[in-house]
Amino acid sequence: MVKHAVEANFDGLVGPTHNYAGLSWGNVASKSNVNSVANPREAALQGLAKMKQLADRGYVQGVLPPHERPHLPTLRALGFTGNDRQVLEQAASTDPSILAAVSSASAMWTANAATVSPSADTKDHRVHFTPANLSAKFHRSIEHRVTGRALKAIFTDESYFAHHPALPSVSHFGDEGAANHTRLCSRYGEPGVELFVYGQIAFNEQAPAPVKYPARQTLEASRAIARLHGLSDRHAVFAQQNPAAIDAGVFHNDVIAVGNGNCLFYHELAFLEEDRVLAELSDRLTGAALEAVRVSAGEVPIEDAVASYLFNSQLLNTPDGMLLAVPGECREVPSVSRYLDQLVKVDGPITSVEVFDVKQSMRNGGGPACLRLRVVLNDEELHAINRGVILTDALYDRLVTWVNAHYRSELDQQDLADPMLLEEVRKALDELTGILGLGSIYDFQL
Numbered sequence: 001m002v003k004h005a006v007e008a009n010f011d012g013l014v015g016p017t018h019n020y021a022g023l024s025w026g027n028v029a030s031k032s033n034v035n036s037v038a039n040p041r042e043a044a045l046q047g048l049a050k051m052k053q054l055a056d057r058g059y060v061q062g063v064l065p066p067h068e069r070p071h072l073p074t075l076r077a078l079g080f081t082g083n084d085r086q087v088l089e090q091a092a093s094t095d096p097s098i099l100a101a102v103s104s105a106s107a108m109w110t111a112n113a114a115t116v117s118p119s120a121d122t123k124d125h126r127v128h129f130t131p132a133n134l135s136a137k138f139h140r141s142i143e144h145r146v147t148g149r150a151l152k153a154i155f156t157d158e159s160y161f162a163h164h165p166a167l168p169s170v171s172h173f174g175d176e177g178a179a180n181h182t183r184l185c186s187r188y189g190e191p192g193v194e195l196f197v198y199g200q201i202a203f204n205e206q207a208p209a210p211v212k213y214p215a216r217q218t219l220e221a222s223r224a225i226a227r228l229h230g231l232s233d234r235h236a237v238f239a240q241q242n243p244a245a246i247d248a249g250v251f252h253n254d255v256i257a258v259g260n261g262n263c264l265f266y267h268e269l270a271f272l273e274e275d276r277v278l279a280e281l282s283d284r285l286t287g288a289a290l291e292a293v294r295v296s297a298g299e300v301p302i303e304d305a306v307a308s309y310l311f312n313s314q315l316l317n318t319p320d321g322m323l324l325a326v327p328g329e330c331r332e333v334p335s336v337s338r339y340l341d342q343l344v345k346v347d348g349p350i351t352s353v354e355v356f357d358v359k360q361s362m363r364n365g366g367g368p369a370c371l372r373l374r375v376v377l378n379d380e381e382l383h384a385i386n387r388g389v390i391l392t393d394a395l396y397d398r399l400v401t402w403v404n405a406h407y408r409s410e411l412d413q414q415d416l417a418d419p420m421l422l423e424e425v426r427k428a429l430d431e432l433t434g435i436l437g438l439g440s441i442y443d444f445q446l
């Protein structure tokens, strides 16, 4: 029997060290805003406002906590010694790039936290989670342990939830999580088809690959996750990202495509074998016909898609059609703004557009869709999770007060060495795990 299920969105709460360090080669926004002064307080409030707007519309909205940054255990593992203050001082004076990397608030982009397969798709009928190793970027490769702890603290009941460790952290198994994974279905509780998008095949040097920017996800990683999650061949489709798109700044598939229900909204340059991908999706999708909304380069040049983050939008069900939740930048790029006006006029699956201001995150290459991890849960599973992370009016108010009490409104690269910042972060996070009812998840709490 098909169970009733919903799509819950778990947004990453922006951490107190949000800054612009230019850490992501291949991510155009990250590189072009390097050394700008960041406003962590505004960033966190923008993220919370997005969560609140969606919760108010009736969507199940959860919160995933930020990570402890700067991450002193990583600095110590790299040979910096002494007390916390001395470790920070040494790192800042001998290798400020390493200090910047271990200070990034990049865990906010929870579309990269994990890959999640709903119970309707998996062999053992549990929801499966694999934190992404994010091995392509050092600053992100240190996220998966704490991400795994946070997910286990929320999805605790093993009769419903299965947790796998991240894949081996090497380039052959580079995995960026849900940003390269889309699930299509007729209704959320029905078995769906999971689309895994990869940038290159690690064990085949002859296969097509980008030449300018790195491909972060491999086919080998995507296949391993499908195996671990117990997906049958009928539930999975593997597609290679167009290398030309990666070289144009599309470092994750969610910068050029987004899917929901039976709808795939994508740019014509998204996939290397577009026809085969669409045919396989159509063939494996049961209970509904695939609605492919294809955007041509004539309508929106790929550079405009990257600049506006049109496809890094959330595609959500409403009682009458689907809502596209776009970043504000979409209204600043003329081709995209025009396209959106047309989109809701034609008789297609996407019937409304709403704009969200997440500018602080966008300047590091993270739009609305980067900030959320989707978890499809049936009624029993939803009941079984730790409810402390579900956004209510009361939790929203509490988190806004918490941000205003603990976050700075200016942060630049020099501030990262300030021992006071580390203390502020630990105090704030210790309070946060109490607010969210997570127990101890950070290294400084263990």
Ligand SMILES: N=C(N)NCCC[C@H](NC(=O)CCC(=O)O)C(=O)O
Binding pocket: 019, 020, 021, 022, 023, 024, 027, 030, 031, 104, 106, 109, 111, 112, 137, 140, 179, 251, 252, 254, 255, 364, 365, 366, 367, 369, 370
């Ligand atoms: N598309 C998705 N799902 N996520 C966006 C992640 C942005 C992130 N930016 C950064 O990590 C920049 C940090 C800095 O430069 O300070 C990244 O490149 O991994």
